[in-house]
Amino acid sequence: MNKTIETLLNHKTIRKYKNDSIPDNVLSRILEAGVRASTTGNMQVYSIIITKDRERRKELCKLQFNQKMVEEAPVSLTFCADFNRFNKWCKQRNAEPGYDNFLSFFTAAIDALLVAQNVCVAAESEGLGICYLGPTIYQADKLINFFDLPKGVIPVTNIVVGYPDEEPSQVDRLPMASVIHNEKYKDYSSEDIDSIYRYKESLPLTKELIEENQVDNLAQIFVYNRYKKEDNVHFSKVLLKVLKDQGFMNQD
Amino acid sequence: MNKTIETLLNHKTIRKYKNDSIPDNVLSRILEAGVRASTTGNMQVYSIIITKDRERRKELCKLQFNQKMVEEAPVSLTFCADFNRFNKWCKQRNAEPGYDNFLSFFTAAIDALLVAQNVCVAAESEGLGICYLGPTIYQADKLINFFDLPKGVIPVTNIVVGYPDEEPSQVDRLPMASVIHNEKYKDYSSEDIDSIYRYKESLPLTKELIEENQVDNLAQIFVYNRYKKEDNVHFSKVLLKVLKDQGFMNQD
Numbered sequence: 001m002n003k004t005i006e007t008l009l010n011h012k013t014i015r016k017y018k019n020d021s022i023p024d025n026v027l028s029r030i031l032e033a034g035v036r037a038s039t040t041g042n043m044q045v046y047s048i049i050i051t052k053d054r055e056r057r058k059e060l061c062k063l064q065f066n067q068k069m070v071e072e073a074p075v076s077l078t079f080c081a082d083f084n085r086f087n088k089w090c091k092q093r094n095a096e097p098g099y100d101n102f103l104s105f106f107t108a109a110i111d112a113l114l115v116a117q118n119v120c121v122a123a124e125s126e127g128l129g130i131c132y133l134g135p136t137i138y139q140a141d142k143l144i145n146f147f148d149l150p151k152g153v154i155p156v157t158n159i160v161v162g163y164p165d166e167e168p169s170q171v172d173r174l175p176m177a178s179v180i181h182n183e184k185y186k187d188y189s190s191e192d193i194d195s196i197y198r199y200k201e202s203l204p205l206t207k208e209l210i211e212e213n214q215v216d217n218l219a220q221i222f223v224y225n226r227y228k229k230e231d232n233v234h235f236s237k238v239l240l241k242v243l244k245d246q247g248f249m250n251q252d
Numbered sequence: 253m254n255k256t257i258e259t260l261l262n263h264k265t266i267r268k269y270k271n272d273s274i275p276d277n278v279l280s281r282i283l284e285a286g287v288r289a290s291t292t293g294n295m296q297v298y299s300i301i302i303t304k305d306r307e308r309r310k311e312l313c314k315l316q317f318n319q320k321m322v323e324e325a326p327v328s329l330t331f332c333a334d335f336n337r338f339n340k341w342c343k344q345r346n347a348e349p350g351y352d353n354f355l356s357f358f359t360a361a362i363d364a365l366l367v368a369q370n371v372c373v374a375a376e377s378e379g380l381g382i383c384y385l386g387p388t389i390y391q392a393d394k395l396i397n398f399f400d401l402p403k404g405v406i407p408v409t410n411i412v413v414g415y416p417d418e419e420p421s422q423v424d425r426l427p428m429a430s431v432i433h434n435e436k437y438k439d440y441s442s443e444d445i446d447s448i449y450r451y452k453e454s455l456p457l458t459k460e461l462i463e464e465n466q467v468d469n470l471a472q473i474f475v476y477n478r479y480k481k482e483d484n485v486h487f488s489k490v491l492l493k494v495l496k497d498q499g500f501m502n503q504d
Contacts, residue, residue, distance in 0.1 A: 001281070004256040004377035008285035008370055029253070031432065033260035035425055037369060038384045041478055044426050049433045056435055080437075085430070086474075089445050093471035098481020102488040106361075106389055110409060113362060117289060117369035118260055125256035132290045137358055148436045157362060173287055174296050178337070180283065181301045183308055184400045185332075193341050219345035222338075226293055229350020236354040236503035251488035 007125045012170050014129025017073040017162035021052075026126055027075065030161075034119035039111045045083050045104075046112035048119075049147050049155075051076040063142050064158070065135045073160035078136070078143065079116040081108030083248075084152035099152075105248035109156045116157050129164035132157060138235040140242045151247040172200055259377045264422050266381025269325040269414035273304075278378055279327065282413075286371035291363045297335050297356075298364035300371075301399050301407075303328040315394050316410070317387045325412035330388070330395065331368040333360030335500075336404035351404075357500035361408045368409050381416035384409060390487040392494045403499040424452055 001009075031048065039045070051060055052075055061070035070076055083099045090097040098104075120130045136143065136158040143155045178188075178196040188196070197218075200206060206218050213221050223229075243249050253261075283300065291297070303312055304327055313322035322328055335351045342349040350356075372382045388395065388410040395407045430440075430448040440448070449470075452458060458470050465473050475481075495501050 002377050003254070004259050005281060005285050005374055007256050008288050008374055011288045011290070013290060028428070029257060032428060033257050035428065035431060036260050036263045038263070038265060038372070038382075040384075040386050041474065042423055042425075043474070043479075044431060047431055047433055047437065049435070049437060051435060053435055082431075085440055085445070085448070088440055088442075089449050090471045090475050092442055092445050093469045095469070095471040095475040096481075097475055098484050099479070101484050102492055103389065103484045104479075104488075106491065107386075109358075109361075110365060110389075113365040114369045117366045118373070120290070121370070121373055122257055122260055125254050130290075132292075134292050134359075137355065137362075147433075148439075150437065150439055153437065171294055173294075176280070176284060176287065179287060179296060179299055179334075181299055181399075183301070183303060183305055185299065185301060185402065185405065187400075187402050188337055188340055190340075190344055193337070193344050196337070197341050217345045217347070219342045219347040222293065222295070223342050223347040223349055227295075227351070227356075229348075232350050232353050232355045233503045236356075239358065240354055240503070251485045251492070 004125070007121065011124060012168050013131050014164045014166065014168070015069050015131055016164070016166040017069060017129065017160070018165045019074070020163045021074045022128065022161065030119055030122035030126060030128070033122035034115045037114040037118040039114070040107050043086055044111065045081065045086050045108040046115055047080045047082040047085070047153065048115070049078040049080065051078065060146065063139050063146060064133045067133060069131055069160050070133065073162035075161045076158060077119065077161060078147065078155050078158045079112040080149065080153050080155045081105055081112050082153045083108055084150050087152055100247045101251040102243065102248060105154065105243055112156045116159060120159060123161050127163070128161050130159050130161050132159050137239055141238055144242065144246070154242060154246050154248070172203060174200070256377070259373065263376060264420050265383050266416045266418065266420070267321050267383055268416070268418040269321060269381065269412070270417045271326070272415045273326045274380065274413065282371055282374035282378060282380070285374035286367045289366040289370040291366070292359050295338055296363065297333065297338050297360040298367055299332045299334040299337070299405065300367070301330040301332065303330065312398065315391050315398060316385045319385060321383055321412050322385065325414035327413045328410060329371065329413060330399065330407050330410045331364040332401065332405050332407045333357055333364050334405045335360055336402050339404055352499045353503040354495065354501060357406065357495055364408045368411060372411060375413050379415070380413050382411050382413050384411050389491055393490055396494065396498070406494060406498050406500070424455060426452070
């Protein structure tokens with residue numbers, strides 16, 4: 001097995017970090033590896049914002065629902081869908097850009113996410129740990145303010161990076177065959193579903209969580225505790241408003 | 253420099269492929285490395301569809317705006333945002349899922365894109381070449397039909413994979429400093445824009461393209477030939493309709 005595959009297979013999300021800062025040359029190298037990711041038409045319609053300042057990390061931590069690693073890790077990287085730079089270039093060259101619509105946002109979001117994942121892989125290959133912050137898209141409106149993002153720019157994900165101060169065991173994944181389809185999508189029977197989730201449901205951690213949360217099963221923890229309908233509906237509205245306010249919903 | 257960083261820095265999109273098929277164990281390995289990517293709450297809300305069949309590759313090629321490598325490469329992988337499997341599990345466990353909204357779609361799309369990029373890195377580390385197919389999100393409605401995707405499933409990107417039959421030179425990237433911001437977003441002055449795009453505009457290929465397209469500059473090629481406003485508007489509508497039809501726009 002080659003080293004890169006090994007790095008990918010060994011991925012673990014790190015939630016506790018040492019105080020050690022990341023040397024500038026290491027951070028530069030992982031960012032340079034990041035921007036080599038594929039990008040639509042080589043437009044590079046993304047930006048990366050580095051947060052290192054301790055006070056800013058503290059504030060960002062609050063915006064990221066107080067996930068402590070945002071304050072503790074030495075570096076936080078926010079990946080933004082960004083058509084602002086490209087649009088400015090077009091206008092300056094007497095070319096009227098037509099990138100103020102949903103397709104363009106999604107194109108830029110794809111660009112940003114591929115770079116983010118490359119950066120994660122590069123970071124882990126250098127012995128660093130990473131953690132993705134889910135709340136980034138929930139809090140896009142507040143992050144736009146926090147980072148002074150102009151129209152045409154929307155944060156799509158955020159990672160913290162630093163030297164691991166824990167050695168967690170690797171989490172489970174669903175059986176490979178259950179996420180892969182050959183030629184056509186093979187929908188799941190109720191027997192398939194039981195079999196796909198059997199291992200996850202049998203884990204000691206799952207049993208602890210069910211007891212702790214006083215529910216019947218793991219699915220109920222997701223639906224009623226972790227990712228609730230009312231929150232999803234609320235943050236969907238926020239995100240769609242952000243798309244409009246940042247100038248990405250002009251397709252009517 | 254470590255091997256993984258080297259692989260990332262050497263990335264080139266491959267558009268010509270040998271006939272050689274990919275051994276099953278190699279394909280399995282890169283997919284296994286793929287699903288180790290971070291996923292929101294370990295929900296794995298994505299699916300991967302493998303297209304190998306020659307007739308299907310031919311049809312898929314047509315749907316991907318006749319980009320020949322879709323027919324020529326031995327394998328095409330379509331990465332889908334997929335809440336169908338997760339929703340079925342929830343319902344079967346007496347937990348009513350609330351994942352029929354825009355936030356949930358975007359969460360699942362992030363999941364799918366991180367896996368896609370991991371697969372690309374793994375593939376390149378094994379000597380394979382890859383090419384992302386942009387039209388996937390333009391043609392989501394037709395691909396849903398092509399792959400028999402049920403509600404809750406939307407294709408977000410597609411790559412072809414195979415052994416390279418060309419050695420293209422690496423394309424340019426904007427100066428690193430122009431896509432990186434420290435602490436806050438530093439907006440671009442007109443001098444910044446000139447300086448950021450100077451190298452790209454000076455390339456011999458750029459000059460050829462301008463002559464070929466009979467326009468004044470490179471920006472006009474993007475705006476008036478490659479990614480036109482009317483197409484972006486049209487495909488934005490298609491994509492938003494797909495989101496609605498696949499059950500991801502219930503947040504009103």
